Amino acid sequence: LDETSIVRLKGARLVGLDWGTSALRAYLFGGNGDILAERSAPSGVLHLDRFLPTDAAHARRETLFEAALDDVCRDWPATIVSQLPVLACGMVGSTVGWKEAAYLQTPAGTNELAKALTSVKRANGSVVQIVPGVCSYGVAGASLPEIMRGEETQITGLLSAPKAANMANNDDLLIGLPGTHSKWAQVREDRIVSFTTFVTGELYALLTNHSVVAKTETKSPHLEEAAFQAGLRLGQSESGEAAGGLLSSIFSTRSRKILGELKQEEQPDYLSGLLIGAELAGVHRVLAREKRKPADFAAVVLAGERGLCARYQSACRTVQWPRTEIAENATARGLWSVARQAGLVG
Amino acid sequence: LDETSIVRLKGARLVGLDWGTSALRAYLFGGNGDILAERSAPSGVLHLDRFLPTDAAHARRETLFEAALDDVCRDWPATIVSQLPVLACGMVGSTVGWKEAAYLQTPAGTNELAKALTSVKRANGSVVQIVPGVCSYGVAGASLPEIMRGEETQITGLLSAPKAANMANNDDLLIGLPGTHSKWAQVREDRIVSFTTFVTGELYALLTNHSVVAKTETKSPHLEEAAFQAGLRLGQSESGEAAGGLLSSIFSTRSRKILGELKQEEQPDYLSGLLIGAELAGVHRVLAREKRKPADFAAVVLAGERGLCARYQSACRTVQWPRTEIAENATARGLWSVARQAGLVG
Numbered sequence: 001l002d003e004t005s006i007v008r009l010k011g012a013r014l015v016g017l018d019w020g021t022s023a024l025r026a027y028l029f030g031g032n033g034d035i036l037a038e039r040s041a042p043s044g045v046l047h048l049d050r051f052l053p054t055d056a057a058h059a060r061r062e063t064l065f066e067a068a069l070d071d072v073c074r075d076w077p078a079t080i081v082s083q084l085p086v087l088a089c090g091m092v093g094s095t096v097g098w099k100e101a102a103y104l105q106t107p108a109g110t111n112e113l114a115k116a117l118t119s120v121k122r123a124n125g126s127v128v129q130i131v132p133g134v135c136s137y138g139v140a141g142a143s144l145p146e147i148m149r150g151e152e153t154q155i156t157g158l159l160s161a162p163k164a165a166n167m168a169n170n171d172d173l174l175i176g177l178p179g180t181h182s183k184w185a186q187v188r189e190d191r192i193v194s195f196t197t198f199v200t201g202e203l204y205a206l207l208t209n210h211s212v213v214a215k216t217e218t219k220s221p222h223l224e225e226a227a228f229q230a231g232l233r234l235g236q237s238e239s240g241e242a243a244g245g246l247l248s249s250i251f252s253t254r255s256r257k258i259l260g261e262l263k264q265e266e267q268p269d270y271l272s273g274l275l276i277g278a279e280l281a282g283v284h285r286v287l288a289r290e291k292r293k294p295a296d297f298a299a300v301v302l303a304g305e306r307g308l309c310a311r312y313q314s315a316c317r318t319v320q321w322p323r324t325e326i327a328e329n330a331t332a333r334g335l336w337s338v339a340r341q342a343g344l345v346g
Numbered sequence: 347l348d349e350t351s352i353v354r355l356k357g358a359r360l361v362g363l364d365w366g367t368s369a370l371r372a373y374l375f376g377g378n379g380d381i382l383a384e385r386s387a388p389s390g391v392l393h394l395d396r397f398l399p400t401d402a403a404h405a406r407r408e409t410l411f412e413a414a415l416d417d418v419c420r421d422w423p424a425t426i427v428s429q430l431p432v433l434a435c436g437m438v439g440s441t442v443g444w445k446e447a448a449y450l451q452t453p454a455g456t457n458e459l460a461k462a463l464t465s466v467k468r469a470n471g472s473v474v475q476i477v478p479g480v481c482s483y484g485v486a487g488a489s490l491p492e493i494m495r496g497e498e499t500q501i502t503g504l505l506s507a508p509k510a511a512n513m514a515n516n517d518d519l520l521i522g523l524p525g526t527h528s529k530w531a532q533v534r535e536d537r538i539v540s541f542t543t544f545v546t547g548e549l550y551a552l553l554t555n556h557s558v559v560a561k562t563e564t565k566s567p568h569l570e571e572a573a574f575q576a577g578l579r580l581g582q583s584e585s586g587e588a589a590g591g592l593l594s595s596i597f598s599t600r601s602r603k604i605l606g607e608l609k610q611e612e613q614p615d616y617l618s619g620l621l622i623g624a625e626l627a628g629v630h631r632v633l634a635r636e637k638r639k640p641a642d643f644a645a646v647v648l649a650g651e652r653g654l655c656a657r658y659q660s661a662c663r664t665v666q667w668p669r670t671e672i673a674e675n676a677t678a679r680g681l682w683s684v685a686r687q688a689g690l691v692g
Contacts (some may be wrong), residue, residue, distance in 0.1 A: 143587055144580075197594060203549075203593065203596075206557060210552055211548055244591045244628040247592070250549075251527060254493075281591065284592075
């Protein structure tokens with residue numbers, strides 16, 4: 001680090017940690033919530049074994065979290081970092097995390113999250129605060145029990161973004177967070193009131209990497225648009241050739257290839273369209289229980305990995321949802337937002 | 347082999363091979379289609395590498411099939427086996443098999459299959475006959491393209507079973523073949539007229555072995571009946587808490603466990619019920635396109651692995667389908683039936 005960088009980092013006010021199952025991302029925030037620096041490491045809560053000290057066969061689990069945190073911050077001056085409050089979200093608060101941060105029941109927003117932080121005291125005496133997850137038992141018979149951990153912070157960040165603040169009505173949003181386990185949440189008056197999870201990303205990965213039905217070594221370097229759209233149409237539909245449902249439609253990834261209707265390099269995008277189509281149809285039916293539809297919301301906002309959000313945006317357009325917006329840096333914004341609300345930063 | 351066994355094997359009239367992706371099963375049939383002996387080996391068409399000769403880096407593919415066939419028959423006297431016709435079904439006729447046996451279009455029954463055998467001449471001059479698969483493009487817009495390979499022989503066998511022959515009307519059956527890729531076929535006048543595939547078994551295996559959402563090391567030694575039934579009800583339903591569809595329901599395997607509603611050892615049977623429920627609901631919708639329901643058929647017959655058939659039978663009962671029957675030894679019967687129709691045996 002050169003002199004200028006150090007001067008700049010001296011303005012830091014918070015260390016924010018997005019600590020998931022497979023990765024850890026650290027943000028150093030300035031006084032306005034601006035990101036001064038960020039680093040990431042493959043130190044997800046299930047991948048901390050590399051911090052096991054060689055001389056101790058059974059290290060206490062806490063020491064692994066301590067070591068991973070020190071490691072991800074190691075490029076930043078310890079004299080600066082050691083003075084800062086630390087706020088973490090994600091699987092770090094699960095039963096396999098550093099310390100369990102119990103789920104808050106919906107409705108929950110920034111205010112409720114900030115009041116329910118879980119503290120972990122480090123060996124050096126400083127404290128790490130952990131954002132709770134959110135759960136929802138919903139109306140009896142109407143909703144499956146649901147849980148999120150990390151996404152509540154992402155949603156909080158999305159609500160605090162300038163773009164969302166400019167919306168005509170920030171009180172009634174439909175928020176999509178595509179990923180391994182996609183979440184779709186309804187937000188009213190800045191609180192998450194209900195949400196639904198779809199295992200879309202995980203199923204896509206399992207099927208393309210391990211299955212007989214859709215595993216392929218030949219991946220296309222670009223989006224196979226026609227195959228994606230064909231999959232999407234099938235996934236959206238609930239009658240005609242889609243009558244057998246998803247378990248049947250998935251098999252068409254294989255049968256269409258064997259019968260020459262689909263090229264090998266088109267299989268992954270066909271399957272992706274199929275699963276995303278089924279997810280969007282599911283969101284539609286979930287909303288229909290309350291006699292609502294995507295167009296009834298002030299806005300539909302997506303957040304998550306950029307390429308995946310773009311793919312969902314295109315899918316939403318195809319199935320004629322209202323125009324979706326993509327929010328950037330939602331988790332980082334959310335960490336700042338919760339920290340400010342909790343009084344961790346001035 | 348003792349003297350009595352050899353005398354018995356001298357009555358053999360056919361070698362039948364059920365040759366799939368992961369396993370090879372050989373039957374030695376007597377003059378009435380009775381099974382005199384059977385053997386199985388892990389010599390599926392994708393697992394023949396162990397027959398690669400050590401001195402030849404690039405053996406011709408055919409030699410591996412020859413070696414696997416000799417190996418599975420090695421307990422039987424060569425003087426007997428070498429004189430017999432050989433009939434094979436399954437993936438051995440696929441593009442990755444011994445020789446491709448093109449798919450027959452539906453409607454197809456024993457007669458059509460027997461007329462379309464593909465011959466492979468062995469190095470020793472004898473011939474192996476391969477049963478074709480069956481495909482279906484269905485009515486435009488009404489059905490996905492479908493393929494089967496091996497199941498056509500299973501269905502043929504099921505139709506020739508004494509039990510099926512005793513039925514009031516063998517001409518109108520609904521046949522379920524649970525497995526990695528379950529098939530449900532409609533049979534009219536002894537021909538497969540249409541069928542639908544469900545990736546139920548493969549998805550169950552992927553999710554319980556590799557997923558975040560349902561992987562578990564704790565498997566129950568017995569069926570967790572309550573969990574299975576709860577999954578089944580959810581999988582069957584298309585509204586209320588099931589409104590999100592299968593991608594959403596699958597996640598409840600995890601959320602219910604984390605929220606204490608489901609024990610770890612109950613997760614696999616909950617998921618199994620969920621997927622089987624979704625499959626049966628899919629079959630129902632496929633039939634509904636033709637304004638039919640399971641009760642409209644002369645009988646609903648299951649064939650396949652015994653424990654899995656029992657599980658499906660119990661599921662069919664729960665969702666109030668008509669009483670299902672389980673057919674035994676369907677593939678072996680089918681091989682005999684096709685061989686007789688083709689004139690391979692007297």
